[in-house]
Amino acid sequence: MSSENEALLIIDYTNDFVADGGALTTGKVGQSIETNIIKAANEELRQGGWVMLPTDVHEEGDPYHPETKLFPPHNLRNTWGREFYGQLKDWYELNQSNSKVRMFDKTRYSAFAGTDLDIRLRERHIDTLRLTGVCTDICVLHTAVDAYNLGYNIIVNADGVETFTEHGQEWALDHFKNSLGAQIK
Template sequence: MSSHQALLIIDYTNDFVADKGALTCGKPGQEIESSIYDLAEKMYQNNDWIWFPTDVHKKNDPYHPESKLFPTHNVRNTWGRELYGSIKTWFEKYNDGEQVKLFDKTRYSAFAGTDLDLRLRERNVDTLHLVGVCTDICVLHTAIDAYNLNYKIVVHENGVASFNQPGHEWALDHFKNCLGAQVV
């Protein structure tokens, strides 16, 4: 059985990236757009999986732990939850619900409460490429779960960003030194 790779483009939405986003990392998030686009294009041509685990919330949800930590963001069917910039255009061009697809997540990790692990194993995926935002929150928590599930992890440094630069730097170090990830 041959092994396969998947690219996870994590939370690359208007609310997390656009200037007017509810929880934006702003310029650092905007500066990684072309790197994400180029990597998605390359991996698509290579017949790899390109999936978009995308945060979704209800407005003023009293039961979600993030409601106490962050302003309301990524509410379903809002501009804020739409993919950002050229990544939205790329997704609309290639989205087939299989090789390229977007799926909901409601926690930091793309694995928490989703069938991501099952879907990856069905496709013999053993290596995950991670890009998106925020490096030290959703990308980090996804990487930790991937590590605990024995995936090989590749974090693309020019494809991740955060609104917290010290947190971003710490997470890059943590990927390498605690999760054995390849940071490229």
């Protein structure tokens, strides 16, 4: 049950991470959660909650960013790859003027690292975060760890997160529950 003290985070649900042909795509498994993410976003707003869309952004060839050494270029600013995937693009265009919907850039795995997310959440008296998006064992995980360390209650929509491998998915869901005290729904 959502409330005004809760925020849904839709993490990195972009073409590069989800679409066929995306630079670093989860492919069909990432695409399979699309409807569940839209349903969760609509429900969050209906119940008076907030929807935050922390979205990975990079500059091509940035020699100072650690991901440059690990992954191919992805989510480059002003590219198709960084646009929201599928229905989320339309949903965001329809809802972006709603004061309870906010998209923002992030440049690290965690939605908290180098952003004002914690300040914005505390201003709004949000104490519970519902996590969706990709990748379960990378950006969703690092966001959850930071949320745990900052004292937030964590709920992970198991049908709203995905990653590259089944092992990574299972491991991350277990870690959320057993090490971060998250509710898995």
